[in-house]
Amino acid sequence: METLDKFDLAILEALQADGRISNAELSLRVGLSAAPCWRRVKALEDAGFITGYRAEIDRHKIGLGVLAFVRLDADRNAGDVLRALEEAIRALPEVVSCHYISGTGTFELQVVSRDLNSFSQFARDVLINLPSVKDLHTSFSLGEVKANSALPLGHLGAKEPAVSTGSNATARKPLRGAR
Numbered sequence: 001m002e003t004l005d006k007f008d009l010a011i012l013e014a015l016q017a018d019g020r021i022s023n024a025e026l027s028l029r030v031g032l033s034a035a036p037c038w039r040r041v042k043a044l045e046d047a048g049f050i051t052g053y054r055a056e057i058d059r060h061k062i063g064l065g066v067l068a069f070v071r072l073d074a075d076r077n078a079g080d081v082l083r084a085l086e087e088a089i090r091a092l093p094e095v096v097s098c099h100y101i102s103g104t105g106t107f108e109l110q111v112v113s114r115d116l117n118s119f120s121q122f123a124r125d126v127l128i129n130l131p132s133v134k135d136l137h138t139s140f141s142l143g144e145v146k147a148n149s150a151l152p153l154g155h156l157g158a159k160e161p162a163v164s165t166g167s168n169a170t171a172r173k174p175l176r177g178a179r
Contacts, residue, residue, distance in 0.1 A: 002047060004049075004156055007030055007031070007032055007037075007040060008040060008044060008049075009153050009156060010029065010030035010031070011026065011030050011037070011040055011041060011044060012044065012049065012050070012153055013153055014026055014029050014030060015041070015050065015053075016149075016150040016151065017150065019053040019054070020053075023037060023038050023041070026041070056149070059112055063114055064112040064113065064114060065113075065114060065115060066112065066113045066114065066115055066116060066118075066119050066140065066141075067110065067111070067112055067140070067141040067144075068109075068110070068111045068112075068113070068119055068138050068139070068140050068141070069108065069109070069110060069111075069138065069139045069140075069141070070108070070109040070110075070111055070123070070127065070136055070137070070138050071101075071104065071105035071107070071108055071109075071136070071137040071138075072105060072106055072107045072108075072109060072127065072130075072133055072135075072136055073104075073105050073106055073133070073134050073135040073136070073137075074106040074107070074132045074133055074134065075132045075133075075134045076132050077106055081131060081132045082106075082132070084131045084132070085106075085107075085130055085131045085132050085133070086098075088130045088131055089107065089109065089130065092126065094111050094112060094113060094122055094126075095109050095110070095111055096110050096111070096112055097109065097110040098110075105137065109127075111127075116140075123136060123138065
């Protein structure tokens with residue numbers, strides 16, 4: 001992992017909180033002038049730390065009232081059969097998250113649907129018929145306690161920038177590709 005300093009971490013924290021923040025506001029929040037701040041954001045994007053910007057949509061407002069957690073068991077967990085199953089899962093817009101898991105089951109899916117009837121039909125017509133699927137175990141969300149996509153950054157222990165000149169801290173290139 002490439003080293004992130006306090007400016008990089010401050011940028012990541014600010015963008016996680018508000019991906020639509022202007023560069024001018026971001027630079028004020030993190031204590032850099034606008035140009036170095038923009039270069040650091042671009043470097044974080046180029047290095048893969050920032051993978052995209054997207055709107056968070058309230059699923060209830062768009063008629064997706066059911067959130068199901070589906071543990072999917074596959075007959076075979078290796079090779080071409082598993083890859084075919086992974087590709088089939090990726091193609092399903094109802095599946096908003098999928099993880100290859102340890103323990104019981106092969107995958108844990110998060111599936112959204114309008115209501116229980118539409119989920120039931122999706123499970124019977126689509127999920128159980130995916131390549132190599134032998135069984136499904138489903139639990140339903142009764143309410144969200146925490147649904148936060150922001151990742152904790154405290155464990156990274158920010159490094160001090162190599163050279164800091166106040167709001168014009170530009171000498172350090174935080175990541176490869178920064179100018």
